[in-house]
Amino acid sequence: MSIEGAIFLAPANASVKENALAERALTPSLSNCLGMPTDIKGGAGDADALFISSDLEKPKAANGQAVVKIKAFGLNRMDLIQREGHYAVPPEGGKILGVEFSGTIESLAEGSKENFKVGDEVFGLAYGGAYAEYIAVNTHMLLHKPKYLSWEQAAGIPETWITAIQAMYLVGEFAPGKSILWHAGASSVSISGIQLSKVGGASEIYITAGSQEKIDFCVKQLGATNGFNYKAQNWSEEILKATNNKGVDVIIDYIGADYFQQNLDAAARDGHVVSLALLGGKTLPAGVDISAFLRKRMRYEGSSLRSRDQIYQGKLRDRLEEYLPKFEDGTFKVFIEKVFPWEKVVDAHKLMEKNTTKGKIICTIS
Incomplete structure (x- = not known):
């Protein structure tokens, strides 16, 4: 044996x-x-x-x-x-x-x-x-x-890049000219995703992160358009300011409940939110406004590569x-x-x- x-x-x-x-x-x-x-x-x-x-x-x-x-x-x-x-x-x-x-x-x-x-x-x-x-x-x-x-x-x-490819293209239906937001910008999947977005012809690439060091890394080394510190800023409001209230076409999210409302707010018309994890919880708080699903004709979809x-x-x-x-x-x-x-x-x-x-x-x- x-x-x-x-x-x-x-x-x-x-x-x-x-x-x-x-x-x-x-x-x-x-x-x-x-x-x-x-x-x-x-x-x-x-x-x-x-x-x-x-x-x-x-x-x-x-x-x-x-x-x-x-x-x-x-x-x-x-x-x-x-x-x-x-x-x-x-x-x-x-x-x-x-x-x-x-x-x-x-x-x-x-x-x-x-x-x-x-x-x-x-x-x-x-x-x-x-x-x-x-x-x-x-x-x-x-x-x-x-x-x-x-x-x-x-x-x-393998896991990192394949997950990013799946989230962007198969689920998020990303295409050249679309804008994209990667939460947890300095995570391995988002690092891959930012690079894929740049090569894929994204019009703007936004990220969120918990420190200025991580934001600088994503912008200066990876080529993201801009980043927002979720600990110090209302990132969904900042996204709307940066896009003249248009919002972003594709959002890749790992947080779940804590970001649910802000994802709806930051999404563009016909936008796609791709949920890959629920690190911020799975139970929505009271008062969540889901009217964006109708008003923006948007889609919120979860996906797991491993399954x-x-x-x-x-x-x-x-x-x-x-x-x-x-x-x-x-x-x-x-x-x-x-x-x-x-x-x-x-x-x-x-x-x-x-x-x-x-x-x-x-x-x-x-």
Whole structure:
């Protein structure tokens, strides 16, 4: 039997001895020691509950799949929500966190229609399981890793850029000449989205952020038209001022209830609001005025990439592949905030929780 390592959550009712083992498992010298693999529902908790386990069998490639030996994986906000037990994980997702990775193909099953072979350097998207040494994944969700991308850069692309492409084009129906607003402008998805919007011919690109430093980053380094500090400004009023009361055509939102009314106010006629998360709550406050739906003929639509089937995700993967040359010529850039060894995944999660980053957090497996 072949054993692999993976990151799990310590059980909520774990003994002192078990929790001590979990803590020791995250030190580099003991990264391969055994842990107590636990379903995420039973092990939901804070970042300190994460530990590396070597109690798993190495995955085998099913029809149409490849087994990839992971070199690096990217962190995403959904990982924190799943860790806390609040994320509706699709059946294919399993109990191991992580959806984006880079690595080398170790084995291939029959049924693969893509041009891959053992030893190829790849990066890709999965329903779950990327916080591990090995992952079995459908080959159509893999891309060949170009030499001009590092392992860390490649691991930070799939979920982030595919989500931005989906939100803009498939859901938001963005087209050249339209204006767009990206909330959480310095988040990884919005960093990708701002760059996509610029290349896609947006007339104006607006962002919101919680600090002037993040606004300056989005405007000066990414090319956003303007940004607004949601802590110090009424951003919807500022949007209307900036657009001569027209509003913006496409709004990409992660906040939910807290921004619902302002999104309606800031949207243009025939505008689309795309909801990707509910970080600001799911229950609307009393007094919300929904007349904009009729008055502006607007649409408010939620979407989750992870819950989509592989045919849908595969189309987005193909779209991403078309964009790869832009990473080589410098049109697109992967912004990485910090790289951690996966033994320091607890620190990586704690950094993301601070909400101070401007780009991806990556973990590497040596």
